[in-house]
Amino acid sequence: MRTAFGEKFDVPACYLNTASVGVPTTTTANAVAAAVGRWAAGLDEPPVFDEPVRAARQGFADLIGVPVERVASGASVSQLVASIAAGVPDGTRVLVAEGEFTSVSFPFAAQAGRGVTVTAAPLAELPHRAPDFDLVAVAVAQSADGAVVDLDGLRASGTRVLLDVSQSLGWLPTRLDWADWVVGAAYKWLLAVRGGAWLSVRPEAADWTLPVAANWYAGDNPWTTVYDLPLRLAPDARAYSLAPVWLAQVGAAVALPWLAGLDLDAVRAHNVGLADALLAELGLPPRGSAIVAIAGEGVEQALAEAGVRCAMRAGKARLSFHLYSDASDLDRVVTALTSAKGRITESI
Structure with a gap:
């Protein structure tokens, strides 16, 4: 369980796949679960x-x-x-x-x-x-x-x-x-x-x-x-x-x-800060986006073996940082890509 921006998220470590499926707050998940319960009981x-x-x-x-x-x-x-x-x-x-x-x-x-x-x-x-x-x-x-x-x-x-x-x-x-x-x-x-x-x-x-x-x-x-x-x-x-x-x-x-109701400037600073920090660790220029795309030989396998949840899109590993992402996720990705760093060819 992680806490971010005043809410809790039951999200696994290194879940960097929001660009495919976002993970709800526990409040949102509970609201949907309660609605399913009412449906099952014929109450609505x-x-x-x-x-x-x-x-x-x-x-x-x-x-x-x-x-x-x-x-x-x-x-x-x-x-x-x-x-x-x-x-x-x-x-x-x-x-x-x-x-x-x-x-x-x-x-x-x-x-x-x-x-x-x-x-x-x-x-x-x-x-x-x-x-x-x-x-x-x-x-x-x-x-x-x-x-x-x-x-x-x-x-x-x-x-x-x-x-x-x-x-x-x-x-x-x-x-x-x-x-x-x-x-x-x-x-x-x-x-x-x-x-x-x-x-x-x-x-x-x-x-x-x-x-x-x-x-x-x-x-x-x-x-x-x-x-x-x-x-x-x-x-x-x-x-x-x-x-x-x-x-x-x-x-x-x-x-x-x-x-x-959130301070979306703070959300952007958090998400983009992690994404650009990853690019910096890989010797690549910042892009100002919460989504990072990394191409290179062995990248997909290295991330999978490290338990990083992301997606392959257009031949690149797509990693997306959101509210529930943190520095531990960044560290795991950097460690996973160290062996492939010399073969990383581009970030776009």
Whole structure:
């Protein structure tokens, strides 16, 4: 058991795989377990979950700095991005990063029959090339290696921007009210249950956002839109919501407001401090990200033998540092990689 930022985590030593699956606080885990217990005893009714859905939406809104009326609740990033991909005009030119996570790029590529084109470019080139496109869709921190996009450059480009914060929200403090769309998943850095995701829609971007999954819970009043026509969707971003995955929302209702209440500058300093310290130990330059990607002969085996929990992505060992990571984790990784240090070829 570890204690960090005022909460307890039942996390194993050297768990550096938050970029794949975040470990919840014991408070979040207990809330979900209690909900499972109520389910097993037949004690709940569907309206009971309206409050967790509301609290989770508010938590996401607070984390990205937007009014809650802009936020829709869904189940996955790709499902929410599809609302945008289906809503863009025929012939829209979309720019993405090379190696972008496909939940961001595939929904647009699937619109090729309408003349929508998707072009991939190096991450660093996106702000410069953005004015030649109608929309930029990109993860704030790249899944494979944690590289962070130039947000100021994108904002200044004048092109519509969709940001995926699944690998950044929870450790990188950013106010994103300027972005046309912001989407993120619950189960990584937000330390909640898979099955929750959120989409923020700037009012000026609603013309390119289509409620392709229109359903009763997207209604103006969900408990009066369960039957019959006409279509009567919510007047705000809830029109793009899915009916909730109940247990996922219970966890998110605890995790997201708690994270939003933390000093996220301190969280960033903690996470990035450990990641950059690892790079320094390996003789590599700092990158300012909570995610480190290490390539080299024998790296995967050395980390596995040392009991380091991480992931292999794009041929590199991806290590991700979060609230519950500490100096002992860093020491173990450094020791594990000592024998492979001479064969480490890159960190990006």
